[in-house]
Amino acid sequence: MISLKTLIAAAVITISITDMPICGQTTLKTTIDPVTLILDGRKADGGWRLIPGPKTDVLDTTAKNITFATDTDTLNITLDEWQSKDFIILTAKGDTARVRVNCTAANPYENPDPALLKKAPSGLLSRKQAEFDINALVYSLSQIHPDIFSTCRQADFFRAVNTAIASLPDSVSVMELYRRTAPIVAMIGDGHTNLTFPYSKVFTKELKRMPVWVDVLSDKSIVCRSSLDSIIPRGAKILSINGHTDTEMIDAMMPFVAGEREHFKLSRIDSSFPALRHMLFPADTFEISYLPEGAKKPLSVTYQAISFDEAKRRSPALPESGSDNPYSFTIDKKNNVAIMDFREFSDVGRMESFADSMFTALRKNKIGNLIIDLRKNGGGNSSVGDRLLRYITPEPYMQMDKALVKITPLTKKLMKAPDIVPTFMFWEATPDQYIVPRTADEGHYDGNVYLLTSNKTFSSAGSFAWAFKECGMGTVIGEETGGMNVCFGDVLSYRMPVSRLQCSVSFKRFWQFRADENDIHGTIPDIAVPAAKAMDTALKLVKKSK
8 A cells, every 4th residue: 555655845745546548658767766756856755666567656746846866867847736747667677657746736725626626517516526615615714814713612613614524415516515604604703704695506597486575673573575466465474484483494594694793693684585595494385374464363375486587577566675876865954854865885986075965955955954874784985984974073083993904825816916915913093093073164064963773784884883973973773783893894705616605704803983892792872773763763853853
């Protein structure tokens, strides 16, 4: 039996035996055994011992320049990663030793074997491919994320990895690989670091699905948004689907979504419910028990799975997704209030112009109250928020006054920024770096400001809300934000090598303005009400302020 030949600092060598034809190959002659083996300029201890016969002796090495030297001949081989070279060594006795040199990657997780990346025509992964993908993901998370063990123990994390790998069958669909891997990522406890469900692979045009759309609320209840032929009225509470209660379904979905707190995970389930239900509770027929608003007795209906196009055509009450504008505002002169619908932190230049126009309009119309609605805002570029906050803050501030940044070679590769120097550094702002309020001449707004938040207020929207409350810019109404006051963020997109499952990964950690690391939470509203009631609550306060 052939064992590991040599391990040296310059290269890793392994050998194996395989069949290899012999036509027209390079021949190296020798009268000695072993022959000298040199890897990237360093002589390998013990050399290369010959094994004459029909089988091929395989050398796997990370070395790029390989030399075999005998007393009469020398063969120099130069290979790139995943290239190979076959040759034969002819002894003085006329025996033939067949040799194959494989140049493997120094880091196969960052540069996988092309042969391993080839999937079967069925689209299924082999067990070896699925295991490689899981290991590559774990390696990449450790290289990119500042601290994957901030909320989970190492033993628990790697026990979950080992369990996932041990459970792999001989062939694996991309969805099944997601099912085994997403809970591992979610254990990190970072809402920005999340494995995305393979929608395009699963939710094809031909797929028949449950013809009911739902909302998942912060109290774990499930309510109907729309249903086929409007049989289940909008707002009706979904009690069970095929005998699975609302609580049972939500609890089963919870391990698959990333987030720092349960309320944010529930908002993730809200957006992922069709996918997670399809994966965890597959069915062709759906017996749904529901309770219409105001009713005392549950009703039931049975639906057959149908195509998305047919379901959409027969569900006229399906709500629209909302405005495509990242931000807009309306003025109600009669009630002395302006409402800003703020859905996305995008386009700094656009926000600069927007904020100038909005506050100019508020001054011109002498509007004394402004409501900023962040309930459906999942974040974006925090610099966008600064353009708005300067108009309303009473004091200098920063949305984040401390940050931890981790840059590794893999981070550089994903960022496509080869000139960045790898580092692991901590930054802390000083008061002279704080952002100052606009002056009265620059248009600072001195009216009453109300900020509406929800569990879905996340990332840059969360830091905006935190600075708003911390600096006393106005009144926060609604739910605790999904974004925490100390959190990971600034994400890179990583794809698992074989399955191409996409994972967003944080490479920074942020401390929001004057946040205490020993007391991590979201922005707590001054007036806590369900998100759906936040606007009415704010308008009532506006009326009282007259």
